[in-house]
Amino acid sequence: MKRDWDLIRKLLTAIEEEEDFLADSPTQPKWLEQTEEAYITELKAFRTAEGRLFGHLELLLDNGYSEGFEVIRMGDGGFAFSLSAPRLTMAGHDLLDTMRSSKVWEWIKSTANTKGVELSFDAVKALGALALKNVLG
Known part of the structure; x- marks a missing residue:
């Protein structure tokens, strides 16, 4: 994953404003009536978008800019997420103030x-x- 500073800025702002910072989470595709190839293509696109979002949330957590949620990498390449009371730390507020x-x-x-x-x-x-x-x- 390549770091996307605009996404980091957007996530910091959403957390600070107590908005749904997972609103742009992709929806996992379901194998309906498409071919296996089409499903696999949709699944790869989903995993890429999911990895981008949750990877950036991990960066914020790992660097002490936010807390109150957890990102868990699953064995199948997916992610799980737990949420308690998301907030920015003082360092997170300082970073956002720089980028606001x-x-x-x-x-x-x-x-x-x-x-x-x-x-x-x-x-x-x-x-x-x-x-x-x-x-x-």
């Missing part, structure tokens, strides 16, 4: 691209601080 403004977020992505810097959690925070310095300037 569309203008600042686009500047961060553009600057990283121009400078040839890969976006990491540390790079996003550092570029966010630079953006703030430029705005306050």
Whole structure:
């Protein structure tokens, strides 16, 4: 899975606003009247979309940006999910504050691209601080 910063931003925002951050979860296909080949194609697309969403939620959990839910990788390549009281940690709020403004977020992505810097959690925070310095300037 390739990290998608726009998805991370969307998930952080949804968790903060206590929205259904699983609203875009894909629906597992059912083997109805299609061919086995068509079903397998649908299943692969489902697994890819599921892995993208839950993989990004794992990144938020593993790096201490959110808590109150659990992502479990299943033996069949799928995911299970448990939910208690999802919330952002202080670090999660700080990261989202760096990414919240569309203008600042686009500047961060553009600057990283121009400078040839890969976006990491540390790079996003550092570029966010630079953006703030430029705005306050």
